[in-house]
Amino acid sequence: MRLRASLALIELLALTTSVGCKTTARAAPTHHGSASNATPSALTPLLAPRAAGRFSCRGGTCRQEQPRLPDSGEWRCADRGHVVWCAGGEPAAGVVKGPPTPAYRCGARWGSSGERVCLDEHPDYPEGQPENLRCSFEQEQGSTRVCKVGEPWRGPALSAGAVPACWLDRDCPSGTCDRGACTCQADADCRSGRCRGGVCAEVAP
Amino acid sequence: MKTAAIFGLALVSGCYVPTKKLTVRVELPAELASRVKDVTVLPRIAELRRATAGGVLALELKREAGKVRLALPGACPLVIDTREISSSAPTRFSMQPLFDVGPSERVVGLGQSFEMRAVPGCAEARATRATFAVTGGAAVEGVTLAEHGCRLQARTLATPPAKAAAHGVVPVSAHEQRKLRTEISFRVELVGGANFERRLGISAVARSSGLSDVGFAHPVLVSGAGWTLRDKPPESLAVLRPVGALFELLPDRIGRYRLSDALGKQLSIQSGRYDQMPLDCGRSGCHAEIARSVVDSPMTRVLESDLGGCHALTDPACASACHATGEPGTPDGGFTHVAAELGLPALPAEHDDLPRALRRLGGVGCMACHGPTKIPEPSQRYKLMQNDVCAVCHDAPPRYGHVQALESSRMGHADSSPATRSDPACARCHTGWGALGRPAPPDAAEASGITCATCHDVHPHGAHQKAADTTPAEVPSHGGLLRAFALPATLASPPASFHGVSKVCISCHAPSSNTLRPEASAAAIVAGLGGLEPETGAPLTAASPHAAAAKGCLSCHDSGPDELVLGKSHGFRASEQTCGRCHANVPRRDASIAERARTLLQRLDPLHSAGDVGKPWHASYTVLLPTPQQTRALRDVLLVLEDPAADVHHPSYARALLDAAERLAPRAKP
Numbered sequence: 001m002r003l004r005a006s007l008a009l010i011e012l013l014a015l016t017t018s019v020g021c022k023t024t025a026r027a028a029p030t031h032h033g034s035a036s037n038a039t040p041s042a043l044t045p046l047l048a049p050r051a052a053g054r055f056s057c058r059g060g061t062c063r064q065e066q067p068r069l070p071d072s073g074e075w076r077c078a079d080r081g082h083v084v085w086c087a088g089g090e091p092a093a094g095v096v097k098g099p100p101t102p103a104y105r106c107g108a109r110w111g112s113s114g115e116r117v118c119l120d121e122h123p124d125y126p127e128g129q130p131e132n133l134r135c136s137f138e139q140e141q142g143s144t145r146v147c148k149v150g151e152p153w154r155g156p157a158l159s160a161g162a163v164p165a166c167w168l169d170r171d172c173p174s175g176t177c178d179r180g181a182c183t184c185q186a187d188a189d190c191r192s193g194r195c196r197g198g199v200c201a202e203v204a205p
Numbered sequence: 206m207k208t209a210a211i212f213g214l215a216l217v218s219g220c221y222v223p224t225k226k227l228t229v230r231v232e233l234p235a236e237l238a239s240r241v242k243d244v245t246v247l248p249r250i251a252e253l254r255r256a257t258a259g260g261v262l263a264l265e266l267k268r269e270a271g272k273v274r275l276a277l278p279g280a281c282p283l284v285i286d287t288r289e290i291s292s293s294a295p296t297r298f299s300m301q302p303l304f305d306v307g308p309s310e311r312v313v314g315l316g317q318s319f320e321m322r323a324v325p326g327c328a329e330a331r332a333t334r335a336t337f338a339v340t341g342g343a344a345v346e347g348v349t350l351a352e353h354g355c356r357l358q359a360r361t362l363a364t365p366p367a368k369a370a371a372h373g374v375v376p377v378s379a380h381e382q383r384k385l386r387t388e389i390s391f392r393v394e395l396v397g398g399a400n401f402e403r404r405l406g407i408s409a410v411a412r413s414s415g416l417s418d419v420g421f422a423h424p425v426l427v428s429g430a431g432w433t434l435r436d437k438p439p440e441s442l443a444v445l446r447p448v449g450a451l452f453e454l455l456p457d458r459i460g461r462y463r464l465s466d467a468l469g470k471q472l473s474i475q476s477g478r479y480d481q482m483p484l485d486c487g488r489s490g491c492h493a494e495i496a497r498s499v500v501d502s503p504m505t506r507v508l509e510s511d512l513g514g515c516h517a518l519t520d521p522a523c524a525s526a527c528h529a530t531g532e533p534g535t536p537d538g539g540f541t542h543v544a545a546e547l548g549l550p551a552l553p554a555e556h557d558d559l560p561r562a563l564r565r566l567g568g569v570g571c572m573a574c575h576g577p578t579k580i581p582e583p584s585q586r587y588k589l590m591q592n593d594v595c596a597v598c599h600d601a602p603p604r605y606g607h608v609q610a611l612e613s614s615r616m617g618h619a620d621s622s623p624a625t626r627s628d629p630a631c632a633r634c635h636t637g638w639g640a641l642g643r644p645a646p647p648d649a650a651e652a653s654g655i656t657c658a659t660c661h662d663v664h665p666h667g668a669h670q671k672a673a674d675t676t677p678a679e680v681p682s683h684g685g686l687l688r689a690f691a692l693p694a695t696l697a698s699p700p701a702s703f704h705g706v707s708k709v710c711i712s713c714h715a716p717s718s719n720t721l722r723p724e725a726s727a728a729a730i731v732a733g734l735g736g737l738e739p740e741t742g743a744p745l746t747a748a749s750p751h752a753a754a755a756k757g758c759l760s761c762h763d764s765g766p767d768e769l770v771l772g773k774s775h776g777f778r779a780s781e782q783t784c785g786r787c788h789a790n791v792p793r794r795d796a797s798i799a800e801r802a803r804t805l806l807q808r809l810d811p812l813h814s815a816g817d818v819g820k821p822w823h824a825s826y827t828v829l830l831p832t833p834q835q836t837r838a839l840r841d842v843l844l845v846l847e848d849p850a851a852d853v854h855h856p857s858y859a860r861a862l863l864d865a866a867e868r869l870a871p872r873a874k875p
Binding site: 042043044046047048049050051052053054065066068069071072074090091092093094095096098099101141142 | 228230254255256257258259261263264265295459478480481482483484485486487488492495496499505506508509538543546547548549553556557558559560561562564565567568569570571572
């Protein structure tokens with residue numbers, strides 16, 4: 001009798017546990033998107049259209065016809081050491097201005113009136129290892145990013161928080177522009193008043 | 206009690222085990238984008254959550270689900286093995302169509318062979334019946350079907366568009382293109398009896414503004430005799446192909462193509478991609494004022510303002526061809542081409558969600574009218590002012606009939622007489638370029654009448670700023686874009702309704718000065734202004750019964766061809782029905798006013814009134830009468846004669862003018 005009762009209890013426990021497990025997951029939605037209306041916020045960012053074109057690869061060279069740029073304005077860009085930096089920003093004529101591209105951090109170009117400089121420290125790459133790629137921009141006819149398999153640029157990583165400020169060396173008080181940021185030896189070398197890791201950095205929060 | 210505690214503990218522990226999840230992004234083929242909500246996930250229990258937008262499905266799946274199958278009628282099933290996805294970041298997948306039939310629209314050229322082929326995308330496609338069929342539109346010849354209906358071959362006819370008479374690049378309006386577009390359907394009979402149909406279009410021509418600055422891979426039609434291709438970009442294999450009485454050039458490389466005709470005339474055609482053109486037109490020192498003026502233009506914002514409307518990338522009935530830049534069906538770097546390059550299944554509902562490249566090509570921007578390469582050579586710039594530029598979109602009747610309505614009006618043919626183009630005094634009101642003070646086009650240019658650009662300025666700047674006193678209530682639905690012509694001296698203080706949209710009419714439809722020859726006088730008669738007391742020279746005026754009509758001239762002159770839906774008002778016709786909007790009993794026309802005016806003219810100037818038959822009075826009258834009093838009397842008579850509708854516009858003022866002239870007119874000899 002006691003054994004029977006124990007077995008029944010064990011069965012009941014197993015059943016209860018399994019019922020509890022099943023209720024953890026939501027019921028499958030209908031096929032007309034009702035689930036999406038319930039709590040879409042986590043998935044919504046996934047619905048955004050691609051911000052940039054696909055890479056088209058042939059013979060060790062990949063080309064991206066519509067690369068990610070800071071906004072809908074006019075930009076000239078460069079790519080070195082897995083950092084993209086762009087200068088310009090003049091509004092495109094006859095175009096409805098849109099929001100800035102989130103991947104870029106932008107600031108005023110030092111030594112220039114009206115231009116901006118933007119940094120993308122995590123640019124996109126063709127499938128595979130970005131470590132083996134050297135990328136550049138072709139800007140004769142529109143903007144195309146070209147990545148080639150080869151020895152990557154060897155140099156120090158750009159210091160986190162580097163302030164986007166320069167396109168040419170002459171933009172910088174120190175006389176050297178490294179991937180859109182001015183190099184420095186002391187805080188006094190920077191208009192931002194802060195030198196970190198050898199480049200002018202954003203003012204500390 | 207003890208047992209209950211054990212149950213509770215078991216329940217809590219059971220619930221505590223979290224379900225591991227992963228997220229995937231699935232892009233649908235563009236032609237199935239509108240059915241994204243119909244995607245089914247099997248087993249259903251594997252799906253935790255979903256969100257859909259613009260042909261994209263975002264799914265949250267159970268990681269332990271294993272192989273999950275996504276299905277949608279018309280698409281190849283997609284199997285995702287959740288256990289093989291190691292990344293915690295969202296993983297991207299694409300569903301492929303059952304059959305890849307290529308782009309929805311293609312522009313192939315006149316008299317050109319083309320092939321449509323359905324390539325199965327998966328094993329499931331082989332189990333279905335599918336076939337192409339020509340279903341409507343322009344006829345094609347030599348239609349053959351092969352591979353069980355999955356391959357269609359045919360040839361477009363070599364029928365030229367209607368405006369092929371012009372010398373040089375042949376303009377092709379949206380209307381002309383549609384007449385030369387063949388509709389093809391691709392029908393798939395799915396297992397289970399359901400059907401799926403895709404509608405495709407083959408156009409024999411690309412739309413053209415007639416400018417020699419053309420989109421890459423747009424077939425360009427050239428009219429004239431003996432054209433030869435003299436020069437082309439390096440590596441180009443393009444040829445100049447005779448098509449009936451025309452020639453067709455298909456630019457296969459970006460760059461310049463030089464042609465010369467039998468008489469040695471040169472034509473330089475520049476071909477480029479829209480997405481490769483810098484949009485730095487507003488750079489200081491260049492066109493900064495124009496760039497500022499278009500920021501809020503309805504042309505600039507036409508895509509943004511209606512992005513949630515009908516803008517499917519694959520439906521030819523939708524407006525992505527005219528609310529954006531470029532020609533669908535060609536690899537020209539235009540909006541639909543770049544959208545395909547970006548793998549965009551559908552347009553997002555919000556403009557801010559458009560990728561940068563598409564924001565630059567959305568709306569009717571600089572390149573939509575000026576072309577994707579360089580400013581035309583000076584001798585060709587007059588073409589920018591012709592209706593052909595606007596007709597690329599605004600000539601698509603019956604829905605969009607603006608150009609058709611204008612060309613049906615007398616204004617559309619105002620310079621059909623060569624004299625109106627050669628004499629600057631005539632050209633001032635009989636030609637668009639004359640009204641705007643632009644250089645005359647070459648002698649060989651065709652008559653174009655008063656064109657869209659005569660009254661409308663898509664980027665107001667300089668002397669013709671947008672009318673500052675045009676209030677929203679007076680502005681038509683297109684948001685204005687009307688030029689601000691100065692009112693003529695004779696109508697310096699017209700009724701308030703003349704300060705709105707009517708301003709563009711009045712500069713030509715009122716006498717320009719108080720000289721003997723009052724040109725087209727309709728606005729003066731309507732306003733009750735412009736006459737002179739013959740004896741004293743004092744202004745002869747009258748209150749205007751039509752002054753209360755809020756849109757001035759356009760209150761009545763707002764009709765055109767009946768079949769048109771939008772733009773009919775650009776026919777500027779008035780009718781008895783128009784009068785009936787205000788007059789319960791429409792007054793009858795009174796021919797006696799014009800008859801009396803002609804009799805008075807004969808009495809005032811018997812010699813002149815006998816001659817110059819067939820010309821308007823203002824084009825034939827140059828003789829002053831012996832006294833200033835008689836001259837002023839004659840002017841009052843001519844004011845009435847110059848307005849063929851004086852009896853409608855303001856009959857009592859017309860009679861008053863004639864009464865005044867009567868006092869100076871010698872009695873007719875018995």
